[in-house]
Amino acid sequence: MSKNKKYLFILGFFGLTVTIATWFFFGTINLGSINVKLNGLPATAPTGAAVPPPEIAYGQSWPSDASERADLQSSGNFSFISNPGCTTKGQTDCISLAGSAAIQGLKNLSAACDNCPIQINGGTECWLHDKSTGRCATTHHTQGDYAIDIAHGEAIDSYITSGRTPLCYLPKNGVPRPVYLIKRAVFWDEDSLHWHADFNQSTCKMFTPSPRYR
Numbered sequence: 001m002s003k004n005k006k007y008l009f010i011l012g013f014f015g016l017t018v019t020i021a022t023w024f025f026f027g028t029i030n031l032g033s034i035n036v037k038l039n040g041l042p043a044t045a046p047t048g049a050a051v052p053p054p055e056i057a058y059g060q061s062w063p064s065d066a067s068e069r070a071d072l073q074s075s076g077n078f079s080f081i082s083n084p085g086c087t088t089k090g091q092t093d094c095i096s097l098a099g100s101a102a103i104q105g106l107k108n109l110s111a112a113c114d115n116c117p118i119q120i121n122g123g124t125e126c127w128l129h130d131k132s133t134g135r136c137a138t139t140h141h142t143q144g145d146y147a148i149d150i151a152h153g154e155a156i157d158s159y160i161t162s163g164r165t166p167l168c169y170l171p172k173n174g175v176p177r178p179v180y181l182i183k184r185a186v187f188w189d190e191d192s193l194h195w196h197a198d199f200n201q202s203t204c205k206m207f208t209p210s211p212r213y214r
Contacts, residue, residue: 056089057089058089058090058127059088059089059090060088060089061087061088061089062085062086062087062088062089062091062096062098063096063098063099063143064084064085064087064098065085065086065096065097065098065100065123065124066084066085068097068098068100068103069085069097071103071107072097072103072106072107072110072120075107075110076106076107076110076111076115076118077110077115077116077117077118078106078110078118078119078120079117079118079119079120080095080097080119080120081095081119081120081121081151082094082095085097085098085123086098086125089127090127091125092128094125095120095121095122095123095125095149096123096124096125097120097123097124098123098124098143099124099143099144100123100124100143100145100146100148101144101145101146101199101200102123102145102146102147102148102197102198102199104199105146105148105185105197105199106118106120106148106199109185109197112159112182113155113156113159116153116155116156116159117153117155117156118150118151118153118156119150119151119153120148120149120150120151121149121150121151121193121194122141122147122148122149122194122196123141123148123149124141124142124143124145125141126139126141126142126143128141129141140198145200146198146199146200146201147196147197147198148196148197148198148199149190149194149195149196149197150187150194150195150197151193151194151195152192152193152194152195156195160180160182160187160195161178161180164180164181164182166178166179166180167179167180167181167186167203167204168204170188170204172190172191173191177189177190177191179204181202184199184200184201184202185197185198185199185200185201185202186198186201186202186203186204
């Protein structure tokens with residue numbers, strides 16, 4: 001064996017011995033902790049959930065819903081119980097459609113009822129619906145969700161109820177009130193003033209055992 005081969009053999013044997021000793025000493029080699037980089041890029045994607053945007057605090061500016069209102073009015077016979085929309089979180093004399101996911105559902109509803117008049121009584125002004133915590137945690141009336149309050153009216157009431165059997169009855173102030181299912185939307189006759197509509201529900205489970213989410 002030449003001197004070079006003998007040297008390489010000794011060096012390899014020494015490296016193997018060190019590796020085995022390290023394995024016995026630490027118990028295991030945590031490959032997940034090794035951060036290998038190729039061309040300056042990490043071999044694995046960084047971990048960690050995305051950080052949600054900060055919650056809008058009471059008294060701070062609330063987003064405008066001008067574009068949502070314009071979209072509805074350009075496609076149907078829509079009106080709103082308050083004009084303009086909310087400008088501040090905590091405001092009590094307004095409604096808002098800012099960030100509502102129900103806009104397309106409302107447009108479909110308008111087309112289905114032959115462009116009948118639809119007045120919006122409630123939208124994403126979550127602080128007026130989640131009165132238990134004030135943090136919008138127990139209501140679907142919030143940005144990115146599908147809940148909308150629609151005022152009672154002869155034409156819209158007829159469209160929702162005619163020829164349809166209630167899906168269930170839910171209590172409001174001790175009085176059972178009907179819930180109707182139309183395609184993938186539920187319409188709860190919440191009180192004498194309005195329907196609570198949700199365009200992403202098809203059962204009464206969201207209200208059981210009591211209408212916590214509304």
